[in-house]
Structure formats: structure tokens, C-alpha cells
Amino acid sequence: MQKIPCVLMRGGTSRGPFFLSSDLPDDVAARDAMLISAMGSGHPLQIDGIGGGNPLTSKVAIVGRSARDDADVDYLFAQVNVDRALVDTAPNCGNMLAAVGPFAIEQGLIPATDPETRLTIFNVNTGKRIEAIVQTPGGTVDYEGDTAIAGVPGTAAPVRMAFLDAAGSKTGRLLPTGKAADVIDGVEVTLLDMAVAAMLLDAGTLGKTGRETPAELDADRAFLQRLERLRQEAGRRMGLGDVSQMVIPKPILLGPPAGDGTITARYFMPHSCHTAVAITGAVCIASACCTPGTVAHRLARLPQPDADGRRRLVIEHPSGQTPVEIEQDPVTGIVTRAMVIRTARRLFDGFVHVRDQVA
Known part of the structure; x- marks a missing residue:
């Protein structure tokens, strides 16, 4: 040894x-x-x-x-x-x-x-x-x-962490297909690359609410198989090629907030549901909420920016809430800085x- x-x-x-x-x-x-x-x-x-x-x-x-x-x-x-x-x-x-x-x-x-x-x-x-x-x-x-x-x-x-210019982490573009929304097998999705490459979709389009427990989602094999088919096609469209042996893009189910947060999310890793949310995933979701035309933007209860142009978004997930502070370029709208606090x-x-x- x-x-x-x-x-x-x-x-x-x-x-x-x-x-x-x-x-x-x-x-x-x-x-x-x-x-x-x-x-x-x-x-x-x-x-x-x-x-x-x-x-x-x-x-x-x-x-x-x-x-x-x-x-x-x-x-x-x-x-x-x-x-x-x-x-x-x-x-x-x-x-x-x-x-x-x-x-x-x-x-x-x-x-x-x-x-x-x-x-x-x-x-x-x-x-x-x-x-x-x-x-x-x-x-x-x-x-x-x-x-x-x-x-x-x-x-x-x-531990305070600020993600700097995190757009295009794997594909080089915030929106790898050039569109805020795509349709895969009849399902509207947003393919976004911000801190992590992800496929975001309205949970309702797959017969879910977005408030299910991870165990409930993981037990639905038919749902997981369909989610994986969508994910693999999303990876191809994002220019990642065959992603069957990769953990990106991450599938993320979204729904309107159940409490006082900005949006509800169920984040997959990609073949099982996270019991909370990955921090890169939270940055990705928050950025999508601030990007007009995305699935997330439509579902989010988006807060107004403060005097310095920052927004504090709160992602609801199975374990509670994760706040993300977002700064955007006032001209392009691209997220230039995303701050989170961890331990x-x-x-x-x-x-x-x-x-x-x-x-």
C-alpha cells in the first residue's frame, strides 16, 4: 500500500x-x-x-x-x-x-x-x-x-466567496445556443452556462411541482430516465458532445417560490437529487432569474436592485434557503459578480x- x-x-x-x-x-x-x-x-x-x-x-x-x-x-x-x-x-x-x-x-x-x-x-x-x-x-x-x-x-x-465573470464556465457563452429558451422533445428548457453548465426547466412540464423531496424524485425511475434523455440532448446542443459519462450539464427543476424566496429549485447531480443545492448551481439559478426570456426569469419573484445595482436572490431548496447576491453589467445585463456565504x-x-x- x-x-x-x-x-x-x-x-x-x-x-x-x-x-x-x-x-x-x-x-x-x-x-x-x-x-x-x-x-x-x-x-x-x-x-x-x-x-x-x-x-x-x-x-x-x-x-x-x-x-x-x-x-x-x-x-x-x-x-x-x-x-x-x-x-x-x-x-x-x-x-x-x-x-x-x-x-x-x-x-x-x-x-x-x-x-x-x-x-x-x-x-x-x-x-x-x-x-x-x-x-x-x-x-x-x-x-x-x-x-x-x-x-x-x-x-x-x-467564508465569503465572490465568483468573478463566471459566465461561460465550460462553453464560453452564458447562453451556449444563443437563445434564452430552447425546446427539447416538446419541453421548454433554458441552457445556461454560469459557474456550471446547466439545463433549467419548469418542473410542471414534467408533471412535477418542484417542491418534491429528493427521495420522491429519485424513486420515480421513469421521470429520471426522461430527465437524462433531455440532459444528453442538452449537452449536445451546448457543444459538450456526448455527456453520458459526464456530470454536466446539470438538470435543474424550477418552480415558483413556496415561501418568501425568489424561486424553488431541485438540483440534480445529475442522476440523483441534491438534498440542498450546489453553490455553483445556486449562482447559475440566480443568474438565470436575472436573464430575461429564461424559464427561471418567468417563474421567479425577482427583487428590485438596491442603490448599488445589486440584487439579493434566495433559492429555496429541500434543506432550506440559499441567498446569492448578484451584480450585473448595466449595459449587457451579464452577471459580473455573484457573492455567496458558506462555512x-x-x-x-x-x-x-x-x-x-x-x-
Whole structure:
């Protein structure tokens, strides 16, 4: 067995091992084989690894110093499939992103400042930058605080993150087809690429309300099969090719808000429903709400911008609500900045042991 240094961290509503890029192979195939072994993928419980048997707990962050002038650290996200020996590095994960700053500081990649440390993270998956502000009183990362986020028990210190110019994360365009709405197999959809490439649709067009529980949606096999057919065609139209082995585009069911929020959402990963909402997904949904002609814009209860031109949108999801602050270019209407607040926690650090034949 080979042992690799790692830190298990919770980032937002996700959890997984964090590795220094220098501790993993440069060869992609060797790296992915090592991650599959570490997580125990290929078994629904990931019983022979440290994965949690759920897409939300089968995630990996790979972090290193950045050679770029406009970033402090590079962050590569890997979604490791639970049931199959597959690794997908196409999307970003905004929840795991919340723990990148604390990890980078504690691993000595960047110095801490008192009382907060501001850093710029380059997401290798999407080629986009994110500004993060981590609480570091006395030059030490502080995980304790009074910030609560839906889907995580208790409270913790806030990690503020601003997604910068996140449009076109994988396709190069906010609206990859050039249209705010398309029709696939008789279903109106919006194909949008903002922080994550996604297919957004009115839940009512598939006989749903958008307020179902994740378990109810996951139990409807016919619905999931139809959603996957729509997703695969959406991927082709977005220029992503055959997406059958990819986790993007993400399907997102939408409905009018049930409470005092902006819109109701059920976010898929893509073959099961998220118990909350991915942060990149929340940024995508909020941006769609602010884009005229989209399915989301029609369903949303859109707030007016404040004196500085910012809007605070609230995404309702199975675990509660996730707020997103949006800034748009006054001329083009393109979202230039999306701010979210997450929390993170260091769970344990040490070594993960992987089989020699994959290392």
C-alpha cells in the first residue's frame, strides 16, 4: 500500500479529501486511479475507501500554489463516481471551494493576515477565478462562528466567496445556443452556462411541482430516465458532445417560490437529487432569474436592485434557503459578480492508503 497525505474537510454541504497537487501523480490516468482507490469507488457504500457512499461525500479537492499573476492558489475539483470507477473533472464545486482557502492557509500555501485573509482561487476546471475571505484572527484559521447554512447542523465561521465573470464556465457563452429558451422533445428548457453548465426547466412540464423531496424524485425511475434523455440532448446542443459519462450539464427543476424566496429549485447531480443545492448551481439559478426570456426569469419573484445595482436572490431548496447576491453589467445585463456565504471545517488529517497496483 502507498500512503498519501490528505485532509478530510467539509466545505459547505459537501465533504471530501483535500490533497496538495504536489502529492499526486502528474499523469491524469494515474492520478484518477489513485483517487478511485482512495475513495473506494465501484461499490455503492465505497466500503474499501474513505468515500461516504453519496455524491456529496465522494468529492476531491486538489490544491497548489498558482503560477498565475492573478491568483494565489489553483483548485482542481474531482467528482468521483460512487458506483463506477470514474472521475469527472469537468465541473467546479462551489461547496468544496469553501474549504480551499482554509486548507491553503493551514498548509502554508499562502500567509494568513489578521483578522481576515483574502485570497484569489483559480478554478482549473472552469478557468474562472473566485475571491474568498477566510476568518483568520491572530493569523490562525478560525472555524467557529455564528453563521448557519441550510443543510449543515450548527453554526461556523463564514467564508465569503465572490465568483468573478463566471459566465461561460465550460462553453464560453452564458447562453451556449444563443437563445434564452430552447425546446427539447416538446419541453421548454433554458441552457445556461454560469459557474456550471446547466439545463433549467419548469418542473410542471414534467408533471412535477418542484417542491418534491429528493427521495420522491429519485424513486420515480421513469421521470429520471426522461430527465437524462433531455440532459444528453442538452449537452449536445451546448457543444459538450456526448455527456453520458459526464456530470454536466446539470438538470435543474424550477418552480415558483413556496415561501418568501425568489424561486424553488431541485438540483440534480445529475442522476440523483441534491438534498440542498450546489453553490455553483445556486449562482447559475440566480443568474438565470436575472436573464430575461429564461424559464427561471418567468417563474421567479425577482427583487428590485438596491442603490448599488445589486440584487439579493434566495433559492429555496429541500434543506432550506440559499441567498446569492448578484451584480450585473448595466449595459449587457451579464452577471459580473455573484457573492455567496458558506462555512467549512477541518475534520481530520493524516494519510490515505491506496493499493500499489493503481499508484
